[in-house]
Amino acid sequence: MNFKRINFISFLTVLIGVSGIIGPIIWDYYRSNSELQVKTLDHSVVIEKPIKLDGLVISYRGENLDELSKSTFTITNTGRVPIVKDEFVKPLIIEFSNKLNVIEVKIDEMNPNNIDAKLIFDKTEGKVTFDIPLLNPGDQIIFSALAKTSEIKFTATARIVGICSLIVKNEPPEIVPDKNRPWTVYPVGFFTILIFLSTFTGISKIPEDRRIKKLIKNNKFKIPDINLKEEFISWINTTFSFSTLKERKALIRFVNELPEESKFSISHHKVIMSTLHTIFDNSVPQIFIVLMAELLVCLGAWYVISNI
Numbered sequence: 001m002n003f004k005r006i007n008f009i010s011f012l013t014v015l016i017g018v019s020g021i022i023g024p025i026i027w028d029y030y031r032s033n034s035e036l037q038v039k040t041l042d043h044s045v046v047i048e049k050p051i052k053l054d055g056l057v058i059s060y061r062g063e064n065l066d067e068l069s070k071s072t073f074t075i076t077n078t079g080r081v082p083i084v085k086d087e088f089v090k091p092l093i094i095e096f097s098n099k100l101n102v103i104e105v106k107i108d109e110m111n112p113n114n115i116d117a118k119l120i121f122d123k124t125e126g127k128v129t130f131d132i133p134l135l136n137p138g139d140q141i142i143f144s145a146l147a148k149t150s151e152i153k154f155t156a157t158a159r160i161v162g163i164c165s166l167i168v169k170n171e172p173p174e175i176v177p178d179k180n181r182p183w184t185v186y187p188v189g190f191f192t193i194l195i196f197l198s199t200f201t202g203i204s205k206i207p208e209d210r211r212i213k214k215l216i217k218n219n220k221f222k223i224p225d226i227n228l229k230e231e232f233i234s235w236i237n238t239t240f241s242f243s244t245l246k247e248r249k250a251l252i253r254f255v256n257e258l259p260e261e262s263k264f265s266i267s268h269h270k271v272i273m274s275t276l277h278t279i280f281d282n283s284v285p286q287i288f289i290v291l292m293a294e295l296l297v298c299l300g301a302w303y304v305i306s307n308i
Contacts, residue, residue, distance in 0.1 A: 192300030
């Protein structure tokens with residue numbers, strides 16, 4: 001019977017690695033594959049409503065006003081893939097709720113500066129239409145609006161391939177916000193720590209794993225003369241503690257099937273050696289399993305650090 005070595009740490013690595021680390025990372029990558037965010041970056045009141053005085057007129061570019069405020073907005077590709085012009089089935093349109101009060105909209109900055117985006121402001125309708133050739137992941141357009149009011153609200157609409165809905169944030173942040181941290185950081189971080197701790201057990205067993213397997217392979221492994229099966233089973237659990245419980249059980253089951261004798265004979269030792277060859281000659285080295293676990297730890301650590 002050919003026993004493949006699937007020990008505790010390898011099983012833990014595969015199960016926890018896939019479900020606890022790789023799974024959430026793939027889910028987060030798929031979820032945020034295409035994403036466009038429009039949000040208010042800043043809002044300030046330039047002129048507050050003054051006390052009415054005869055003859056006092058405040059104007060901006062021919063517009064008489066009692067109040068004047070300025071809001072700054074950002075359009076950001078927060079996804080992981082570029083958004084090209086052909087994917088805009090319907091262009092991005094920003095529509096202001098107090099449309100008759102918005103008097104000017106302009107692009108202030110583009111990061112990087114070669115985005116070449118343009119906007120068309122329809123003052124009558126109070127809406128802005130954007131022409132965006134390309135937005136790579138992380139690209140950002142910053143634009144501002146002046147309004148004859150102390151507050152500016154907006155809605156954003158677009159029809160973009162791969163994006164079900166836009167992320168719209170009307171309220172400016174009161175403080176500098178933390179990075180938008182996906183919830184998947186927490187399970188990935190937990191399982192990364194768990195696997196990291198479990199690898200210490202695997203590392204401590206590497207020397208014994210290599211030594212005993214080498215002795216078995218070269219037929220130099222010595223089986224002690226033990227009278228009782230119970231003692232022999234205890235010796236198996238102690239000597240092969242680096243192996244999987246399944247492997248030890250296979251050897252114990254074989255020993256239990258031997259006839260009751262005061263002492264195991266040389267012929268029994270030969271059969272036991274043959275069984276050890278069957279179990280361990282095709283087993284995966286402990287160091288390989290530990291390296292797999294460490295790779296998962298590195299992947300999980302990279303994901304957590306990049307999202308905090």
